[in-house]
Amino acid sequence: MQTYTVEQVAAHNNDKDCWIVVDNKVFDVTKFLSEHPGGKKILLKVAGKDATKQFHQFHNAQIMESVGLPLQIGVIGGAEQPKAAPKAVAQEGNKVGDLIPYGDPADCQDWNSPYYNESHYKLRRFLRAFVDKELMPHCHEWSEKKDIPRSVVKKCAEIGLLAAACGHVPEEYIPYGLPAGIKAKDWDCFHEMICVDEIARCGSGGLLWGLQGGLSIGLPPVLLFGSKELQEKVTRPCLSGDKFICLGITEPSAGSDVAGLKTEAKDMGDHYLVNGEKKWITQGLDADFFTVACRTGGNGMGGVSLLLLERTMPGVTTRRMDCMGMFGSGTSYITFEDVKVPKSNLIGKENQGFSYIMQNFNHERLGIVFQATRLARVCVEESIKYANKRMVFGKKLIDQPVIRNKLGHMVRQVEATQSWLESTLYQVKTLPPSAQPKALAGPIALLKAQATQTFEYCAREAAQIFGGLSYTRGGQGEKVERLYREVRAYAIPGGSEEIMLDLGIRQAQRGLGNAKL
Numbered sequence: 310m311q312t313y314t315v316e317q318v319a320a321h322n323n324d325k326d327c328w329i330v331v332d333n334k335v336f337d338v339t340k341f342l343s344e345h346p347g348g349k350k351i352l353l354k355v356a357g358k359d360a361t362k363q364f365h366q367f368h369n370a371q372i373m374e375s376v377g378l379p380l381q382i383g384v385i386g387g388a389e390q391p392k393a394a395p396k397a398v399a400q401e402g403n404k405v406g407d408l409i410p411y412g413d414p415a416d417c418q419d420w421n422s423p424y425y426n427e428s429h430y431k432l433r434r435f436l437r438a439f440v441d442k443e444l445m446p447h448c449h450e451w452s453e454k455k456d457i458p459r460s461v462v463k464k465c466a467e468i469g470l471l472a473a474a475c476g477h478v479p480e481e482y483i484p485y486g487l488p489a490g491i492k493a494k495d496w497d498c499f500h501e502m503i504c505v506d507e508i509a510r511c512g513s514g515g516l517l518w519g520l521q522g523g524l525s526i527g528l529p530p531v532l533l534f535g536s537k538e539l540q541e542k543v544t545r546p547c548l549s550g551d552k553f554i555c556l557g558i559t560e561p562s563a564g565s566d567v568a569g570l571k572t573e574a575k576d577m578g579d580h581y582l583v584n585g586e587k588k589w590i591t592q593g594l595d596a597d598f599f600t601v602a603c604r605t606g607g608n609g610m611g612g613v614s615l616l617l618l619e620r621t622m623p624g625v626t627t628r629r630m631d632c633m634g635m636f637g638s639g640t641s642y643i644t645f646e647d648v649k650v651p652k653s654n655l656i657g658k659e660n661q662g663f664s665y666i667m668q669n670f671n672h673e674r675l676g677i678v679f680q681a682t683r684l685a686r687v688c689v690e691e692s693i694k695y696a697n698k699r700m701v702f703g704k705k706l707i708d709q710p711v712i713r714n715k716l717g718h719m720v721r722q723v724e725a726t727q728s729w730l731e732s733t734l735y736q737v738k739t740l741p742p743s744a745q746p747k748a749l750a751g752p753i754a755l756l757k758a759q760a761t762q763t764f765e766y767c768a769r770e771a772a773q774i775f776g777g778l779s780y781t782r783g784g785q786g787e788k789v790e791r792l793y794r795e796v797r798a799y800a801i802p803g804g805s806e807e808i809m810l811d812l813g814i815r816q817a818q819r820g821l822g823n824a825k826l
């Protein structure tokens with residue numbers, strides 16, 4: 310790269326010929342002057358000068374990568390190059406990431422942990438690099454277009470991220486192996502959490518759900534209860550990123566009250582005739598397969614079955630639902646009108662669907678907890694970074710006690726949730742699967758409420774810390790603004806907070822038999 314002296318740069322100091330220096334890199338911004346979203350004059354004030362401080366004051370790091378670097382023409386000669394943007398710099402010991410306090414879980418910042426081994430750190434480092442390069446820089450653009458390109462889903466499939474989202478997948482169905490070359494026999498639920506956690510660093514629930522929101526809840530029932538033929542038809546194409554699957558439970562008049570669902574599958578001898586509507590179905594817009602809860606028997610939970618419907622079956626229609634957030638996740642309204650479904654597409658046994666759905670819920674809710682906990686942490690991380698650079702009343706924001714108080718309350722809730730999550734996950738790892746529904750449904754329900762309320766709290770406080778920047782899309786407040794709009798997508802689906810808190814205590818009451826009151 311061409312080198313320049315400070316004196317040479319200083320000569321390019323007007324609107325016909327304007328260079329600036331940021332982090333010892335020289336930029337020719339002459340043609341960019343009239344395009345600069347912050348204005349022309351503000352750039353001309355630093356024409357021919359070092360504008361590093363001003364640049365970092367007004368932009369997030371991604372602007373340099375996406376908009377800044379194409380304007381670079383050289384470096385300041387002899388100048389010691391500054392360290393690269395602090396991404397994934399910590400690679401020794403257990404350290405991962407840029408070491409912003411509380412910006413990563415404590416074990417990544419060298420706290421001892423009983424839960425993680427070397428394969429977990431290997432996975433984290435591998436995904437950190439992938440996410441920082443392939444996902445993070447484009448996240449805002451995809452979110453605004455409300456579309457995650459198929460090529461990105463494919464890229465994620467090829468490094469094993471889709472297979473990693475579905476619990477334990479039999480090895481013969483995993484098309485590209487698991488991320489970081491980890492063997493299926495060594496894979497555990499902490500690996501699964503790390504995958505979600507690393508993608509969630511982008512601060513976009515829409516990205517997470519657009520990649521794997523339908524897959525991670527729609528495929529497991531087929532894998533756990535479906536016939537070999539159904540598993541073979543669906544699993545590899547979906548884990549390869551070539552086909553999409555979603556889970557259809559919620560209806561216009563049945564949400565958390567699953568037993569009240571109305572979609573009907575009428576027994577016609579050799580096939581079912583399915584009629585009904587499903588609402589708020591993640592990834593339904595592009596789905597090729599639909600794991601659908603239908604009524605095959607009488608009222609209530611004993612009359613529900615799971616069927617696999619296919620896009621190619623006449624009578625299946627999907628339309629996009631315009632939502633408050635989670636852009637790109639393909640949330641859809643689905644109608645089934647006289648859809649003929651072969652009996653061989655029944656998942657498991659007839660009228661057993663409710664228990665399959667309930668078992669699936671533990672996995673789904675844990676997934677929501679993984680996401681909400683990291684998204685809350687993103688709010689903490691973004692706030693700490695911003696509070697350390699924003700000047701108000703002659704001081705950095707972080708020097709204001711009211712801001713430190715806000716951060717303290719955010720951090721204590723995130724760390725408490727993380728610890729509860731890890732200890733719950735350890736039960737998932739160690740308890741026999743048959744014991745888990747009874748032992749863990751209640752705690753996981755309470756943990757879900759804890760995680761989503763923590764997320765809501767942190768999104769609100771981060772928005773206050775960012776002020777007006779959290780009210781505009783893009784720019785420095787990009788993640789916080791998006792996350793503030795995504796909170797409801799965590800607090801309501803998979804069992805609303807109200808239902809979760811009630812379920813947790815009802816389950817606890819059942820255990821009272823063994824307790825001395």
Ligand code: HEM
Pocket residue numbers: 329331336338345346347348351352355360363364367368369372373376377380783784785
């Ligand atoms: C290579 C140099 C630069 C590039 C590529 C660049 C690019 C951008 C972009 C893409 C935005 C809109 C996105 C955002 O809101 O973050 C922006 C906004 C802005 N820029 Fe720059 N910029 C550069 C240098 C500077 C410098 C040196 C200053 C100050 C002296 C400056 C001041 C601003 C301001 C005040 C805004 C508006 C921020 C806001 O909306 O809060 N920029 N710039």
